[in-house]
Amino acid sequence: MKTIRIGSGAGYSGDRIEPAAELAEKGDLDYLVFECLAERTIALAQQIRMKDPSAGYDPLLAARMRAVLPICAKSKVKIVTNMGAANPVAAAEATRDIARRLGLAGLKVAVVTGDDVFAYLHDHDVVLDNGKKIAEMADSVISANAYIGVAPIVEALREGADVVITGRAADPAIFMAPLIAEFGWAMDDWTKLGRGTLVGHLLECAGQVTGGYFADPGVKDAPDLARLGFPIGEVREDGELVVTKVAGSGGAVTARTVREQLLYEIHDPSAYLQPDVIADFSEVRVEEVAPDRVRVTGGKGAPKTGLLKTSVGYVDSYVGEGQISYAGPNAVARARLALDIVRERLALTGVRTTETRFDLIGIDSLHGEARTRDGDPYEVRVRVVGRTDSLAEARRIGGEVETLYTNGPAAGGGAWKSARQVVAVASALIPEAAVRTTVTIEEA
Amino acid sequence: MKLREIAHSRTGDKGDTSNISVIAYDPKDYSLLAERVTVERVAAHFARIVSGPVRRYELPNVGALNFVIEGALGGGVTRALTLDAHGKSLSSLMLDLEI
Numbered sequence: 001m002k003t004i005r006i007g008s009g010a011g012y013s014g015d016r017i018e019p020a021a022e023l024a025e026k027g028d029l030d031y032l033v034f035e036c037l038a039e040r041t042i043a044l045a046q047q048i049r050m051k052d053p054s055a056g057y058d059p060l061l062a063a064r065m066r067a068v069l070p071i072c073a074k075s076k077v078k079i080v081t082n083m084g085a086a087n088p089v090a091a092a093e094a095t096r097d098i099a100r101r102l103g104l105a106g107l108k109v110a111v112v113t114g115d116d117v118f119a120y121l122h123d124h125d126v127v128l129d130n131g132k133k134i135a136e137m138a139d140s141v142i143s144a145n146a147y148i149g150v151a152p153i154v155e156a157l158r159e160g161a162d163v164v165i166t167g168r169a170a171d172p173a174i175f176m177a178p179l180i181a182e183f184g185w186a187m188d189d190w191t192k193l194g195r196g197t198l199v200g201h202l203l204e205c206a207g208q209v210t211g212g213y214f215a216d217p218g219v220k221d222a223p224d225l226a227r228l229g230f231p232i233g234e235v236r237e238d239g240e241l242v243v244t245k246v247a248g249s250g251g252a253v254t255a256r257t258v259r260e261q262l263l264y265e266i267h268d269p270s271a272y273l274q275p276d277v278i279a280d281f282s283e284v285r286v287e288e289v290a291p292d293r294v295r296v297t298g299g300k301g302a303p304k305t306g307l308l309k310t311s312v313g314y315v316d317s318y319v320g321e322g323q324i325s326y327a328g329p330n331a332v333a334r335a336r337l338a339l340d341i342v343r344e345r346l347a348l349t350g351v352r353t354t355e356t357r358f359d360l361i362g363i364d365s366l367h368g369e370a371r372t373r374d375g376d377p378y379e380v381r382v383r384v385v386g387r388t389d390s391l392a393e394a395r396r397i398g399g400e401v402e403t404l405y406t407n408g409p410a411a412g413g414g415a416w417k418s419a420r421q422v423v424a425v426a427s428a429l430i431p432e433a434a435v436r437t438t439v440t441i442e443e444a
Numbered sequence: 445m446k447l448r449e450i451a452h453s454r455t456g457d458k459g460d461t462s463n464i465s466v467i468a469y470d471p472k473d474y475s476l477l478a479e480r481v482t483v484e485r486v487a488a489h490f491a492r493i494v495s496g497p498v499r500r501y502e503l504p505n506v507g508a509l510n511f512v513i514e515g516a517l518g519g520g521v522t523r524a525l526t527l528d529a530h531g532k533s534l535s536s537l538m539l540d541l542e543i
Contacts, residue, residue: 039521263508265457267510269510367492422522427459
Protein backbone atom coordinates (compact mmCIF):
# COMPACT_ATOMS: atom_id res chain seq x y z
CA MET A 1 0.00 0.00 0.00
CA LYS A 2 1.25 3.45 -0.91
CA THR A 3 2.66 5.45 2.02
CA ILE A 4 3.82 9.04 2.18
CA ARG A 5 5.96 10.74 4.81
CA ILE A 6 5.04 14.22 6.03
CA GLY A 7 7.32 16.19 8.33
CA SER A 8 6.10 18.97 10.60
CA GLY A 9 8.64 21.80 10.52
CA ALA A 10 7.07 24.28 12.94
CA GLY A 11 4.41 24.30 15.64
CA TYR A 12 4.07 28.06 15.74
CA SER A 13 5.50 31.19 14.15
CA GLY A 14 8.53 31.54 16.41
CA ASP A 15 9.44 27.85 16.57
CA ARG A 16 12.98 26.42 16.32
CA ILE A 17 14.42 26.09 12.82
CA GLU A 18 17.15 23.39 13.16
CA PRO A 19 14.60 20.57 13.72
CA ALA A 20 12.99 21.48 10.38
CA ALA A 21 16.37 21.40 8.66
CA GLU A 22 17.05 18.04 10.32
CA LEU A 23 13.74 16.72 8.97
CA ALA A 24 14.53 17.97 5.47
CA GLU A 25 17.98 16.36 5.54
CA LYS A 26 17.32 13.10 7.35
CA GLY A 27 13.56 12.56 7.39
CA ASP A 28 13.25 10.82 4.01
CA LEU A 29 10.21 13.06 3.51
CA ASP A 30 7.75 13.57 0.70
CA TYR A 31 6.33 16.75 2.24
CA LEU A 32 7.47 19.29 4.81
CA VAL A 33 4.67 21.34 6.36
CA PHE A 34 5.05 24.49 8.49
CA GLU A 35 2.03 25.52 10.59
CA CYS A 36 2.68 29.03 11.88
CA LEU A 37 -0.63 30.80 12.54
CA ALA A 38 -2.16 31.10 16.00
CA GLU A 39 -5.54 32.75 16.57
CA ARG A 40 -4.45 36.35 16.28
CA THR A 41 -1.19 36.02 14.31
CA ILE A 42 -2.85 37.31 11.13
CA ALA A 43 -4.24 40.38 12.88
CA LEU A 44 -0.79 41.30 14.22
CA ALA A 45 0.71 40.63 10.77
CA GLN A 46 -1.93 42.84 9.15
CA GLN A 47 -0.91 45.72 11.45
CA ILE A 48 2.66 45.28 10.23
CA ARG A 49 1.48 45.15 6.61
CA MET A 50 -0.41 48.44 7.06
CA LYS A 51 2.93 50.10 7.91
CA ASP A 52 4.91 48.25 5.21
CA PRO A 53 2.95 46.84 2.24
CA SER A 54 5.75 44.38 1.42
CA ALA A 55 5.59 42.83 4.93
CA GLY A 56 2.89 40.98 6.88
CA TYR A 57 4.02 37.41 6.33
CA ASP A 58 5.86 35.20 8.82
CA PRO A 59 9.00 36.98 10.10
CA LEU A 60 10.94 33.68 10.05
CA LEU A 61 9.86 32.71 6.51
CA ALA A 62 13.16 33.74 4.94
CA ALA A 63 15.25 31.95 7.57
CA ARG A 64 13.15 28.80 7.26
CA MET A 65 13.23 28.78 3.46
CA ARG A 66 17.00 29.33 3.39
CA ALA A 67 17.41 26.43 5.83
CA VAL A 68 15.31 23.90 3.92
CA LEU A 69 14.86 24.93 0.26
CA PRO A 70 18.18 23.60 -1.10
CA ILE A 71 17.73 20.14 0.37
CA CYS A 72 13.99 20.01 -0.36
CA ALA A 73 14.53 20.99 -4.00
CA LYS A 74 17.27 18.39 -4.36
CA SER A 75 15.27 15.59 -2.71
CA LYS A 76 11.91 16.56 -4.28
CA VAL A 77 10.33 17.32 -0.91
CA LYS A 78 7.34 19.60 -1.37
CA ILE A 79 6.66 22.38 1.13
CA VAL A 80 3.22 23.49 2.32
CA THR A 81 2.86 26.36 4.78
CA ASN A 82 0.50 29.04 6.08
CA MET A 83 3.45 31.41 6.62
CA GLY A 84 1.74 33.78 4.16
CA ALA A 85 -0.21 35.15 7.16
CA ALA A 86 -1.62 38.57 6.15
CA ASN A 87 0.37 38.79 2.92
CA PRO A 88 0.72 35.44 1.10
CA VAL A 89 1.55 37.14 -2.21
CA ALA A 90 4.57 38.91 -0.70
CA ALA A 91 5.58 35.68 1.05
CA ALA A 92 5.59 33.88 -2.31
CA GLU A 93 7.64 36.67 -3.88
CA ALA A 94 10.14 36.48 -1.05
CA THR A 95 10.34 32.70 -1.42
CA ARG A 96 10.99 32.91 -5.16
CA ASP A 97 13.65 35.55 -4.55
CA ILE A 98 15.38 33.29 -2.01
CA ALA A 99 15.12 30.32 -4.39
CA ARG A 100 16.80 32.29 -7.20
CA ARG A 101 19.61 33.40 -4.90
CA LEU A 102 20.10 29.76 -3.92
CA GLY A 103 20.41 28.77 -7.58
CA LEU A 104 16.97 27.15 -7.65
CA ALA A 105 15.51 29.07 -10.59
CA GLY A 106 12.47 27.25 -11.95
CA LEU A 107 11.15 26.26 -8.50
CA LYS A 108 7.36 26.46 -8.67
CA VAL A 109 5.86 28.53 -5.88
CA ALA A 110 2.08 28.60 -5.49
CA VAL A 111 0.12 31.14 -3.48
CA VAL A 112 -3.44 30.64 -2.24
CA THR A 113 -5.46 33.83 -1.73
CA GLY A 114 -9.07 34.56 -0.91
CA ASP A 115 -9.21 33.92 2.84
CA ASP A 116 -9.80 37.64 3.51
CA VAL A 117 -13.55 37.94 4.16
CA PHE A 118 -13.79 41.45 5.57
CA ALA A 119 -16.03 42.62 2.71
CA TYR A 120 -18.42 39.68 3.11
CA LEU A 121 -18.77 40.14 6.88
CA HIS A 122 -19.31 43.86 6.41
CA ASP A 123 -21.79 43.63 3.53
CA HIS A 124 -23.87 40.86 5.11
CA ASP A 125 -24.04 42.35 8.61
CA VAL A 126 -22.69 39.12 10.12
CA VAL A 127 -22.93 39.12 13.93
CA LEU A 128 -19.71 37.97 15.62
CA ASP A 129 -19.52 35.88 18.78
CA ASN A 130 -18.88 39.06 20.78
CA GLY A 131 -22.40 40.15 19.80
CA LYS A 132 -21.23 42.89 17.44
CA LYS A 133 -21.23 43.52 13.70
CA ILE A 134 -18.10 44.73 11.94
CA ALA A 135 -19.81 48.01 11.06
CA GLU A 136 -20.35 48.69 14.78
CA MET A 137 -16.69 47.98 15.55
CA ALA A 138 -15.67 50.67 13.06
CA ASP A 139 -11.96 51.46 12.90
CA SER A 140 -11.00 48.90 15.53
CA VAL A 141 -11.21 46.00 13.05
CA ILE A 142 -7.81 44.98 11.69
CA SER A 143 -8.41 41.74 9.81
CA ALA A 144 -11.09 39.18 8.94
CA ASN A 145 -10.08 35.80 7.59
CA ALA A 146 -11.84 32.51 6.91
CA TYR A 147 -10.28 29.16 7.78
CA ILE A 148 -10.15 27.63 4.31
CA GLY A 149 -10.05 23.91 3.56
CA VAL A 150 -7.83 21.70 1.46
CA ALA A 151 -9.23 22.35 -2.06
CA PRO A 152 -6.94 25.17 -3.30
CA ILE A 153 -3.86 23.53 -1.76
CA VAL A 154 -4.68 20.22 -3.45
CA GLU A 155 -5.14 22.10 -6.74
CA ALA A 156 -1.73 23.76 -6.38
CA LEU A 157 -0.01 20.44 -5.61
CA ARG A 158 -1.70 18.68 -8.53
CA GLU A 159 -0.51 21.45 -10.84
CA GLY A 160 3.03 20.70 -9.81
CA ALA A 161 3.81 23.32 -7.17
CA ASP A 162 7.00 22.69 -5.20
CA VAL A 163 6.02 25.18 -2.49
CA VAL A 164 2.46 26.15 -1.51
CA ILE A 165 1.93 29.25 0.61
CA THR A 166 -1.42 30.16 2.18
CA GLY A 167 -2.82 32.71 4.56
CA ARG A 168 -5.45 31.48 6.99
CA ALA A 169 -6.23 27.82 6.43
CA ALA A 170 -7.49 25.29 8.94
CA ASP A 171 -4.36 23.95 10.64
CA PRO A 172 -5.04 20.25 9.88
CA ALA A 173 -5.93 21.10 6.26
CA ILE A 174 -2.38 22.04 5.31
CA PHE A 175 -1.33 18.50 6.34
CA MET A 176 -4.34 16.76 4.82
CA ALA A 177 -4.03 18.44 1.41
CA PRO A 178 -0.93 16.41 0.42
CA LEU A 179 -2.76 13.19 1.39
CA ILE A 180 -5.65 14.02 -0.91
CA ALA A 181 -3.33 15.11 -3.72
CA GLU A 182 -1.37 11.85 -3.41
CA PHE A 183 -4.09 9.31 -2.64
CA GLY A 184 -6.98 10.82 -4.58
CA TRP A 185 -9.38 10.54 -1.64
CA ALA A 186 -12.91 11.64 -2.55
CA MET A 187 -14.05 14.83 -0.86
CA ASP A 188 -17.07 12.96 0.48
CA ASP A 189 -15.11 10.01 1.86
CA TRP A 190 -15.76 11.23 5.40
CA THR A 191 -13.85 8.39 7.09
CA LYS A 192 -10.68 9.16 5.15
CA LEU A 193 -11.09 12.90 5.69
CA GLY A 194 -11.55 12.23 9.41
CA ARG A 195 -8.31 10.23 9.42
CA GLY A 196 -6.52 12.92 7.42
CA THR A 197 -7.66 15.51 9.94
CA LEU A 198 -6.30 13.29 12.71
CA VAL A 199 -2.92 13.21 10.94
CA GLY A 200 -2.90 17.00 10.72
CA HIS A 201 -4.06 17.44 14.30
CA LEU A 202 -1.30 15.23 15.70
CA LEU A 203 1.44 16.84 13.59
CA GLU A 204 0.48 20.51 13.59
CA CYS A 205 2.10 21.46 16.91
CA ALA A 206 5.38 19.86 15.83
CA GLY A 207 7.44 19.03 18.98
CA GLN A 208 4.33 18.72 21.16
CA VAL A 209 3.88 15.13 19.92
CA THR A 210 7.56 14.10 20.10
CA GLY A 211 8.10 14.79 23.80
CA GLY A 212 7.95 18.58 23.88
CA TYR A 213 5.62 20.12 26.47
CA PHE A 214 5.55 16.73 28.19
CA ALA A 215 8.43 16.40 30.64
CA ASP A 216 7.77 16.39 34.39
CA PRO A 217 11.13 15.35 35.87
CA GLY A 218 11.04 12.07 37.75
CA VAL A 219 7.35 11.62 36.94
CA LYS A 220 7.31 11.46 33.14
CA ASP A 221 10.54 12.24 31.39
CA ALA A 222 11.48 13.03 27.81
CA PRO A 223 15.17 12.89 26.87
CA ASP A 224 17.38 15.49 25.21
CA LEU A 225 14.84 18.31 24.86
CA ALA A 226 17.43 20.85 23.69
CA ARG A 227 17.72 18.73 20.54
CA LEU A 228 14.02 17.85 20.30
CA GLY A 229 13.20 16.17 17.00
CA PHE A 230 10.05 17.25 15.13
CA PRO A 231 7.53 14.61 14.02
CA ILE A 232 7.12 12.65 10.85
CA GLY A 233 3.76 11.16 9.94
CA GLU A 234 3.91 8.02 7.82
CA VAL A 235 0.47 7.86 6.29
CA ARG A 236 -0.93 4.91 4.35
CA GLU A 237 -3.41 5.19 1.52
CA ASP A 238 -6.17 3.98 3.88
CA GLY A 239 -5.35 6.78 6.33
CA GLU A 240 -3.54 4.71 8.94
CA LEU A 241 -0.84 6.78 10.62
CA VAL A 242 2.48 6.02 12.28
CA VAL A 243 4.01 8.96 14.17
CA THR A 244 7.80 8.86 14.33
CA LYS A 245 10.84 11.15 14.20
CA VAL A 246 14.41 11.24 12.87
CA ALA A 247 16.57 8.57 14.54
CA GLY A 248 19.00 10.10 17.01
CA SER A 249 17.06 13.35 17.52
CA GLY A 250 15.93 14.36 21.01
CA GLY A 251 12.58 13.69 22.61
CA ALA A 252 10.45 10.56 22.29
CA VAL A 253 7.35 9.37 20.49
CA THR A 254 5.34 7.19 22.85
CA ALA A 255 1.70 6.28 23.37
CA ARG A 256 1.70 8.87 26.16
CA THR A 257 3.05 11.76 24.11
CA VAL A 258 0.57 10.95 21.33
CA ARG A 259 -2.41 10.66 23.70
CA GLU A 260 -1.64 14.06 25.22
CA GLN A 261 -1.55 15.69 21.80
CA LEU A 262 -4.64 13.79 20.62
CA LEU A 263 -6.80 15.81 23.03
CA TYR A 264 -4.91 19.13 22.77
CA GLU A 265 -7.37 21.95 21.95
CA ILE A 266 -10.18 19.44 21.39
CA HIS A 267 -13.64 19.94 22.87
CA ASP A 268 -16.09 17.17 21.88
CA PRO A 269 -13.72 14.49 20.51
CA SER A 270 -16.54 13.04 18.39
CA ALA A 271 -17.16 16.34 16.58
CA TYR A 272 -14.01 18.26 15.68
CA LEU A 273 -15.37 20.80 13.20
CA GLN A 274 -13.21 21.38 10.15
CA PRO A 275 -13.91 23.04 6.78
CA ASP A 276 -13.92 19.73 4.91
CA VAL A 277 -15.30 17.25 7.47
CA ILE A 278 -16.52 16.78 11.03
CA ALA A 279 -13.72 14.62 12.36
CA ASP A 280 -14.39 12.05 15.08
CA PHE A 281 -11.49 11.08 17.37
CA SER A 282 -13.64 9.37 20.01
CA GLU A 283 -12.63 5.82 19.04
CA VAL A 284 -9.00 6.43 18.16
CA ARG A 285 -6.51 3.80 19.30
CA VAL A 286 -2.84 4.45 19.98
CA GLU A 287 -0.26 1.66 19.96
CA GLU A 288 3.53 1.60 20.31
CA VAL A 289 4.81 -0.65 17.49
CA ALA A 290 8.56 0.02 17.89
CA PRO A 291 10.76 2.53 19.73
CA ASP A 292 9.67 6.05 18.67
CA ARG A 293 6.99 4.59 16.40
CA VAL A 294 3.34 4.92 17.41
CA ARG A 295 0.48 3.67 15.27
CA VAL A 296 -2.78 5.63 15.36
CA THR A 297 -6.00 4.08 14.05
CA GLY A 298 -9.74 4.49 14.40
CA GLY A 299 -10.25 8.05 13.14
CA LYS A 300 -13.67 8.62 11.62
CA GLY A 301 -15.66 11.44 10.07
CA ALA A 302 -19.08 12.79 9.24
CA PRO A 303 -20.30 15.18 6.50
CA LYS A 304 -19.01 18.74 6.75
CA THR A 305 -21.24 21.55 8.01
CA GLY A 306 -20.85 23.74 4.91
CA LEU A 307 -19.82 26.61 7.18
CA LEU A 308 -16.37 28.13 7.62
CA LYS A 309 -15.06 29.64 10.83
CA THR A 310 -13.81 33.19 10.41
CA SER A 311 -11.60 35.14 12.79
CA VAL A 312 -11.81 38.89 13.14
CA GLY A 313 -8.86 40.67 14.73
CA TYR A 314 -9.61 44.02 16.39
CA VAL A 315 -8.07 46.53 18.76
CA ASP A 316 -9.79 45.63 22.01
CA SER A 317 -8.10 47.81 24.60
CA TYR A 318 -4.75 48.75 26.09
CA VAL A 319 -2.99 47.10 29.00
CA GLY A 320 -0.50 48.60 31.41
CA GLU A 321 1.56 46.52 33.78
CA GLY A 322 4.24 46.86 36.43
CA GLN A 323 6.25 44.37 38.49
CA ILE A 324 8.67 44.61 41.42
CA SER A 325 10.27 42.01 43.73
CA TYR A 326 10.69 41.67 47.51
CA ALA A 327 12.90 39.11 49.27
CA GLY A 328 13.85 37.73 52.66
CA PRO A 329 12.01 37.92 55.98
CA ASN A 330 8.55 39.52 55.74
CA ALA A 331 8.76 39.66 51.93
CA VAL A 332 5.10 38.74 51.50
CA ALA A 333 3.95 41.43 53.92
CA ARG A 334 5.97 44.09 52.09
CA ALA A 335 4.63 42.86 48.77
CA ARG A 336 1.05 43.07 50.04
CA LEU A 337 1.76 46.58 51.32
CA ALA A 338 3.09 47.43 47.85
CA LEU A 339 -0.13 46.21 46.22
CA ASP A 340 -2.21 48.24 48.69
CA ILE A 341 -0.19 51.36 47.90
CA VAL A 342 -0.54 50.94 44.14
CA ARG A 343 -4.27 50.21 44.44
CA GLU A 344 -4.74 53.41 46.42
CA ARG A 345 -2.48 55.40 44.08
CA LEU A 346 -4.42 54.33 40.97
CA ALA A 347 -7.58 55.62 42.67
CA LEU A 348 -5.98 58.81 44.04
CA THR A 349 -4.49 59.78 40.69
CA GLY A 350 -7.59 58.83 38.72
CA VAL A 351 -6.21 56.17 36.39
CA ARG A 352 -9.25 54.98 34.43
CA THR A 353 -9.27 51.19 34.17
CA THR A 354 -12.01 48.79 33.17
CA GLU A 355 -10.38 45.75 34.78
CA THR A 356 -7.38 45.22 37.08
CA ARG A 357 -5.42 42.42 38.74
CA PHE A 358 -3.12 42.67 41.76
CA ASP A 359 -0.99 39.52 41.77
CA LEU A 360 1.79 38.19 43.95
CA ILE A 361 3.84 35.98 41.69
CA GLY A 362 4.76 32.86 43.63
CA ILE A 363 1.65 33.20 45.84
CA ASP A 364 -1.55 33.69 43.87
CA SER A 365 -0.83 34.87 40.31
CA LEU A 366 -1.73 31.68 38.44
CA HIS A 367 -4.61 29.93 40.18
CA GLY A 368 -5.81 32.29 42.88
CA GLU A 369 -5.38 32.61 46.61
CA ALA A 370 -4.40 29.96 49.17
CA ARG A 371 -2.76 27.29 47.08
CA THR A 372 0.52 27.73 48.95
CA ARG A 373 1.90 24.78 50.92
CA ASP A 374 3.93 25.44 54.08
CA GLY A 375 5.24 28.80 55.15
CA ASP A 376 6.15 31.91 53.24
CA PRO A 377 8.35 31.84 50.16
CA TYR A 378 11.76 33.50 50.35
CA GLU A 379 10.87 35.91 47.57
CA VAL A 380 7.76 37.24 45.95
CA ARG A 381 7.06 39.42 42.94
CA VAL A 382 4.30 42.00 42.79
CA ARG A 383 2.35 42.27 39.54
CA VAL A 384 -0.24 44.97 38.88
CA VAL A 385 -2.04 44.97 35.55
CA GLY A 386 -5.01 46.95 34.28
CA ARG A 387 -7.08 47.41 31.15
CA THR A 388 -7.59 50.93 29.83
CA ASP A 389 -8.97 52.76 26.80
CA SER A 390 -5.70 54.41 25.77
CA LEU A 391 -1.99 53.72 25.73
CA ALA A 392 -1.27 56.90 27.72
CA GLU A 393 -3.61 55.73 30.49
CA ALA A 394 -2.06 52.24 30.41
CA ARG A 395 1.43 53.69 30.95
CA ARG A 396 0.34 55.20 34.26
CA ILE A 397 -0.22 51.76 35.79
CA GLY A 398 3.35 50.55 35.41
CA GLY A 399 4.48 54.01 36.52
CA GLU A 400 2.70 53.57 39.84
CA VAL A 401 4.59 50.33 40.41
CA GLU A 402 7.94 51.83 39.41
CA THR A 403 7.58 54.71 41.89
CA LEU A 404 7.53 52.12 44.68
CA TYR A 405 11.32 52.26 44.39
CA THR A 406 11.50 55.53 46.28
CA ASN A 407 8.00 55.70 47.73
CA GLY A 408 7.05 52.15 48.68
CA PRO A 409 8.01 49.43 51.16
CA ALA A 410 11.64 48.70 52.00
CA ALA A 411 13.97 46.94 49.58
CA GLY A 412 11.83 46.52 46.47
CA GLY A 413 13.96 45.60 43.47
CA GLY A 414 13.82 44.76 39.78
CA ALA A 415 10.94 47.06 38.88
CA TRP A 416 9.69 46.60 35.34
CA LYS A 417 6.83 48.15 33.41
CA SER A 418 5.07 47.83 30.09
CA ALA A 419 2.11 49.22 28.20
CA ARG A 420 0.67 47.63 25.10
CA GLN A 421 -2.23 47.58 22.70
CA VAL A 422 -4.39 44.46 22.96
CA VAL A 423 -5.46 42.92 19.67
CA ALA A 424 -8.22 40.43 20.39
CA VAL A 425 -10.10 38.00 18.18
CA ALA A 426 -13.81 37.42 17.67
CA SER A 427 -15.29 34.82 15.35
CA ALA A 428 -18.30 33.92 13.23
CA LEU A 429 -19.42 31.15 10.89
CA ILE A 430 -20.15 31.93 7.24
CA PRO A 431 -21.28 29.78 4.27
CA GLU A 432 -18.36 28.20 2.44
CA ALA A 433 -19.76 29.51 -0.85
CA ALA A 434 -18.97 33.04 0.38
CA VAL A 435 -15.24 32.33 0.16
CA ARG A 436 -13.61 32.26 -3.28
CA THR A 437 -10.02 31.11 -3.24
CA THR A 438 -7.50 31.57 -6.04
CA VAL A 439 -4.32 29.63 -6.78
CA THR A 440 -1.46 31.34 -8.61
CA ILE A 441 1.73 29.47 -9.52
CA GLU A 442 4.90 31.27 -10.62
CA GLU A 443 8.41 29.97 -11.15
CA ALA A 444 11.39 31.38 -9.35
CA MET B 445 -4.28 9.91 46.58
CA LYS B 446 -3.55 12.74 44.18
CA LEU B 447 -4.72 12.42 40.58
CA ARG B 448 -1.10 13.04 39.59
CA GLU B 449 -0.14 9.56 40.84
CA ILE B 450 -2.17 7.75 38.16
CA ALA B 451 -2.72 10.27 35.36
CA HIS B 452 -1.09 12.87 33.18
CA SER B 453 -2.68 15.91 31.61
CA ARG B 454 -2.37 18.64 28.95
CA THR B 455 -4.31 21.88 28.56
CA GLY B 456 -5.48 23.50 25.33
CA ASP B 457 -7.23 26.82 24.73
CA LYS B 458 -9.86 28.20 22.36
CA GLY B 459 -11.23 31.65 23.09
CA ASP B 460 -12.32 31.75 26.75
CA THR B 461 -12.64 27.95 26.94
CA SER B 462 -10.00 25.60 28.30
CA ASN B 463 -9.83 21.88 27.64
CA ILE B 464 -7.89 19.76 30.09
CA SER B 465 -7.23 16.11 29.34
CA VAL B 466 -6.79 13.52 32.10
CA ILE B 467 -5.01 10.43 30.78
CA ALA B 468 -4.39 7.25 32.77
CA TYR B 469 -0.74 6.13 32.79
CA ASP B 470 -2.04 2.58 32.99
CA PRO B 471 -5.20 2.05 30.91
CA LYS B 472 -6.42 -0.28 33.68
CA ASP B 473 -6.93 2.83 35.85
CA TYR B 474 -9.39 4.37 33.39
CA SER B 475 -12.45 3.08 35.25
CA LEU B 476 -11.11 4.62 38.46
CA LEU B 477 -10.69 7.96 36.67
CA ALA B 478 -14.19 7.74 35.23
CA GLU B 479 -15.59 7.04 38.69
CA ARG B 480 -13.60 9.56 40.72
CA VAL B 481 -12.85 12.48 38.41
CA THR B 482 -16.41 13.67 38.02
CA VAL B 483 -17.74 16.92 36.60
CA GLU B 484 -18.83 17.94 40.12
CA ARG B 485 -15.38 17.39 41.66
CA VAL B 486 -13.59 19.18 38.83
CA ALA B 487 -16.03 22.10 38.95
CA ALA B 488 -15.45 22.44 42.70
CA HIS B 489 -11.66 22.18 42.24
CA PHE B 490 -11.65 25.01 39.68
CA ALA B 491 -14.44 27.07 41.23
CA ARG B 492 -12.22 30.00 42.30
CA ILE B 493 -10.98 30.80 38.81
CA VAL B 494 -13.72 29.61 36.47
CA SER B 495 -17.03 31.27 35.60
CA GLY B 496 -18.67 28.79 33.22
CA PRO B 497 -19.90 25.20 33.16
CA VAL B 498 -17.72 22.07 33.02
CA ARG B 499 -18.34 19.27 30.51
CA ARG B 500 -16.69 15.83 30.47
CA TYR B 501 -16.04 13.62 27.45
CA GLU B 502 -14.97 9.98 27.81
CA LEU B 503 -12.38 8.22 25.63
CA PRO B 504 -12.05 4.68 27.00
CA ASN B 505 -9.95 3.53 24.01
CA VAL B 506 -7.09 5.80 25.07
CA GLY B 507 -7.88 5.68 28.80
CA ALA B 508 -8.67 9.37 28.94
CA LEU B 509 -11.22 11.95 29.99
CA ASN B 510 -11.45 15.37 28.38
CA PHE B 511 -12.76 18.26 30.46
CA VAL B 512 -14.02 21.36 28.69
CA ILE B 513 -14.33 24.37 30.97
CA GLU B 514 -15.95 27.58 29.77
CA GLY B 515 -15.01 30.95 31.20
CA ALA B 516 -11.66 29.57 32.37
CA LEU B 517 -9.33 32.07 30.73
CA GLY B 518 -10.21 35.47 32.15
CA GLY B 519 -12.21 36.57 29.11
CA GLY B 520 -10.18 34.79 26.45
CA VAL B 521 -6.60 34.12 25.59
CA THR B 522 -6.25 37.15 23.32
CA ARG B 523 -7.36 39.70 25.94
CA ALA B 524 -6.99 38.21 29.44
CA LEU B 525 -4.96 40.09 32.04
CA THR B 526 -3.87 36.86 33.70
CA LEU B 527 -0.17 35.97 33.79
CA ASP B 528 -0.93 32.66 32.02
CA ALA B 529 -3.50 33.87 29.49
CA HIS B 530 -3.58 30.52 27.69
CA GLY B 531 -4.27 28.67 30.93
CA LYS B 532 -1.44 26.31 30.04
CA SER B 533 -0.67 25.70 33.72
CA LEU B 534 -4.22 24.52 34.48
CA SER B 535 -3.19 20.90 33.83
CA SER B 536 -0.97 21.13 36.92
CA LEU B 537 -3.92 22.34 38.97
CA MET B 538 -6.01 19.44 37.62
CA LEU B 539 -3.37 16.87 38.64
CA ASP B 540 -3.38 18.28 42.19
CA LEU B 541 -6.97 16.99 42.57
CA GLU B 542 -7.39 14.66 45.56
CA ILE B 543 -9.14 11.47 44.48
